[in-house]
Amino acid sequence: xxxxxxxxxxxxxxxxxxxxxxxxxxxxxxxxxxxxxxxxxxxxxxxxxxxxxxxxxxxxxxxxxxxxxxxxxxxxxxxxxxxxxxxxxxxxxxxxxxxxxxxxxxxxxxxxxxxxxxxxxxxxxxxxxxxxxxxxxxxxxxxxxxxxxxxxxxxxxxxxxxxxxxxxxxxxxxxxxxxxxxxxxxxxxxxxxxxxxxxxxxxxxxxxxxxxxxxxxxxxxxxxxxxxxxxxxxxxxxxxxxxxxxxxxxxxxxxxxxxxxxxxxxxxxxxxxxxxxxxxxxxxxxxxxxxxxxxxxxxxxxxxxxxxxxxxxxxxxxxxxxxxxxxxxxxxxxxxxxxxxxxxxxxxxxxxxxxxxxxxxxxxxxxxxxxxxxxxxxxxxxxxxxxxx
Numbered sequence: 001x002x003x004x005x006x007x008x009x010x011x012x013x014x015x016x017x018x019x020x021x022x023x024x025x026x027x028x029x030x031x032x033x034x035x036x037x038x039x040x041x042x043x044x045x046x047x048x049x050x051x052x053x054x055x056x057x058x059x060x061x062x063x064x065x066x067x068x069x070x071x072x073x074x075x076x077x078x079x080x081x082x083x084x085x086x087x088x089x090x091x092x093x094x095x096x097x098x099x100x101x102x103x104x105x106x107x108x109x110x111x112x113x114x115x116x117x118x119x120x121x122x123x124x125x126x127x128x129x130x131x132x133x134x135x136x137x138x139x140x141x142x143x144x145x146x147x148x149x150x151x152x153x154x155x156x157x158x159x160x161x162x163x164x165x166x167x168x169x170x171x172x173x174x175x176x177x178x179x180x181x182x183x184x185x186x187x188x189x190x191x192x193x194x195x196x197x198x199x200x201x202x203x204x205x206x207x208x209x210x211x212x213x214x215x216x217x218x219x220x221x222x223x224x225x226x227x228x229x230x231x232x233x234x235x236x237x238x239x240x241x242x243x244x245x246x247x248x249x250x251x252x253x254x255x256x257x258x259x260x261x262x263x264x265x266x267x268x269x270x271x272x273x274x275x276x277x278x279x280x281x282x283x284x285x286x287x288x289x290x291x292x293x294x295x296x297x298x299x300x301x302x303x304x305x306x307x308x309x310x311x312x313x314x315x316x317x318x319x320x321x322x323x324x325x326x327x328x329x330x331x332x333x334x335x336x337x338x339x340x341x342x343x344x345x346x347x348x349x350x351x352x353x354x355x356x357x358x359x360x361x362x363x364x365x366x367x368x369x370x371x372x373x374x375x376x377x378x379x380x381x382x383x384x385x386x387x388x389x
Contacts (some may be wrong), residue, residue, distance in 0.1 A: 009375065011324035012186040015261060015366045016250075023249035030245075035213070038245035043196070044250050049164075049171030049255060049383045052198035054205035056202040057248055058212055061160045061182035062089040063241035066096050068156045068178040068197060069128065070239075071207040078127040078215035082192075083113035084344075085330040085352040086132045090158050099127070100342070103333050104135045105349035111135065111299070111328075111359075114144035122147075128154040133172055135328070136188070136294030141167045141175050148176075149309050156180065163188050163301050164262055164290035173198045176210075183247075188261065188296050189254040192246035212241040217286040264366035266296035268373055272298055272362060275377035280306040283361075297328055298364040300380075301355075306341070308389045311358055318386075322377045 002225075016301040027038055039057050047055035074080060083089050084103040094101040104117040111134040118129055131139045131146055134151050141157075148155045155176030159165070159343035163181055165172040173179045178201075183194035198207050210216065215238030243251075273284045283301040287293055293316055302311040309317070315325050331352040346353070 001380070008322045009324060009363060011326050011361070011363050013365050013367050014190050015183055015254075015257075019253040020250045023253045024246055029248045032245055034244050036245045039243050039248040042255070045252055045255055046121070046196050047198060049258070050171050050179075050198055052174045052179070053200045054198065054202060056193045056197045056205060056209050056212060057243035057251070058197060058241045058246075059186075059243050059319070060193055060241075061158070061180050061184070062093060062240070063184055063212070064180035064182075064195040064197040065089060065093040065130070065156065065158060067211050067214060067239070068180060068209045069093055069097050069099070070211055071204055071309065072128060072154050072177075074127045077125060079095075079123060079125045080107055080127060081118050081121050081129045082332070083130075083132050083352075084333045084349045085111050085113070085134065085329060086158065086333075087160070087329055088332075089160075090130055091338070093190060094130070097300055100125075101332070101338075102126070102333075103338070103344060103349065106310035106351040106355055108351050110351075110356075111355055112139050112305050113135070113144075115140055118144065119147050122153070126151065126153060128156055130156050130158060131157040132160075133165060133262070135171060135285070135297035135299055136161045136165055138162065138165055138167040138172055138291050145176065150155055155179075160184075161296040162294050164258055164292070165294040168291055174200065177201065182329055183251055185255075186265055186321045189251065189258055191243070191251040191254070194243050194247050194251060206234065210235055211238040214238045214240065230298075234291070257352040261366045262294055265364050266293070268364050268368050269293075269295045269298050270366075271370070272372045275374065276300075276380060279381060281388075284329060295364060295376065298362045299328060300360045300362060301358045302360055304358065306389055307384070307387050309387045311360055313387075314360060315382060317383045318376075318379055321382075323376055324363060328361050329356065331356055350380075356380060 043055040076098045077101045078099040080094045082101045085106050091101040102121050107114045157176045157179040159172050159179050162172045179198045181196040181252050183191040215236040217233040239265035338344045
């Protein structure tokens with residue numbers, strides 16, 4: 001193993017510049033810190049950006065997914081089809097509603113859900129399909145939407161990775177019934193913590209807005225403005241899922257440079273692919289040019305036939321060389337929660353398991369320099385030489 005490197009290259013660095021800092025100061029000086037005019041401004045900007053009729057800013061993508069299912073009246077006895085290759089949130093929000101997440105496998109050689117497996121999993125209890133746009137590239141939405149129409153199901157897209165992403169000539173955010181985005185610290189646009197819901201359905205948008213703040217009647221935040229009143233009505237049991245104006249101010253500043261940050265990540269991805277071309281130990285991601293990739297993640301596949309060590313050991317070797325990495329994701333059916341409460345077992349979803357066992361996510365963000373990309377690629381070449389099988 002190589003000697004330890006003192007300067008550590010992190011897996012992610014958020015691009016926070018003067019625009020974000022100034023926007024937060026403006027909010028602080030305004031005296032309005034929680035949900036208010038800046039949050040509404042951010043919603044309007046976001047809806048316009050993705051081409052949606054309605055947008056609702058919330059405090060996480062998890063909250064967005066939960067609100068979507070709640071507003072669609074997913075409840076006890078219902079089933080929601082979820083890819084096993086996803087983060088915890090995609091499945092747990094179904095459990096919040098006392099419904100059952102029905103897990104399905106990936107396409108062979110892909111992190112994306114297999115539409116044929118979706119259709120095979122549909123029963124008379126199925127209420128919705130929850131596809132996940134992995135790494136910033138979209139699922140096969142034509143196939144998924146066709147299945148949804150055939151069986152009269154709702155589609156709630158987990159687009160935590162996918163801003164800005166186009167599916168063919170349509171932007172993710174204006175495809176399914178509801179789309180949920182993440183502004184977590186590592187995402188392509190960040191507010192530290194936060195999320196956004198988009199939909200074309202005005203009634204659904206209104207119900208999600210009411211549910212997002214204790215089930216209180218519309219524009220609850222205006223109670224403390226000159227136009228507001230102290231009197232309010234609780235229409236149904238809701239949640240505390242609102243986004244603050246401070247976070248929204250950061251979000252607006254980030255959204256303004258969303259395309260330029262995406263282009264910077266795409267250059268990093270292209271450079272990784274160029275530098276690692278022909279390296280048998282690692283397979284670089286391959287995607288159709290038919291859709292636009294947001295490049296939230298750059299995921300290699302470790303080739304076990306070309307190395308004497310496995311993926312986990314490769315991660316340790318990179319760490320010893322001062323390079324941070326991650327793995328996306330441990331499939332849901334491999335976790336104790338899904339095995340102990342829902343009866344899932346290892347081996348049920350072989351495509352997802354194979355993909356997981358060999359996946360390795362490299363650093364990719366707008367401020368990653370050419371020298372840093374070269375450093376990562378050089379380390380991978382070194383590991384490939386040192387541990388050639």
